[in-house]
Amino acid sequence: MARGVTYFDPFQERRIDGDTAMRAMLEPIAGQIKVDRYDMIDPRVQQYGDAALLTFNLISYRTQPNGVEAAISSWNASEIYARIDGRWTIVHSHWSFIKPELKQAVSEGA
């Protein structure tokens, strides 16, 4: 990942800035995420010179104690790569829930 990488996911209070902060966030959860299968839906790459954007939806599944597989989360994902000193490296990730069911509805309606 690039030194200046930036990152959003639904568990962060604010954007995470920089590889040091990213590593500090990832370390305590390394190996803690358990998903049995996922579907990556309709990945698309948009390339603009030395930058490329990969977007997709992702559904994660986990086999329940009764042996039945259940979808446990569904995601929007944007991953941005840049060619820096000749190497493609990640410079930004944004993960969010698809249509989260909120406890309290957000209304910006007129």
Next chain:
Amino acid sequence: MARGVTYFDPFQERRIDGDTAMRAMLEPIAGQIKVDRYDMIDPRVQQYGDAALLTFNLISYRTQPNGVEAAISSWNASEIYARIDGRWTIVHSHWSFIKPELKQAVSEGA
């Protein structure tokens, strides 16, 4: 916006692809979003040649009937621009809620 623009927000079932689909999504909500004030928090630009990424957090406020201002939503935002035929144009947006309070917790824990 670019013809090949892509888009995520918390209200979409899947990624929106292309300017025609974007306009179809935006048309019915044009003028319907009412926010009295917002704070754009810590905007950052990362530029890689002909592509640039703008990220920020945003808090929207609305004055309640009793005259008191209240935060009504808080956002993570990623906006990607590319220089296409010499003009900077938007090629991707991803908007998501900061730490949404879900009705049902998502667990991918081991």
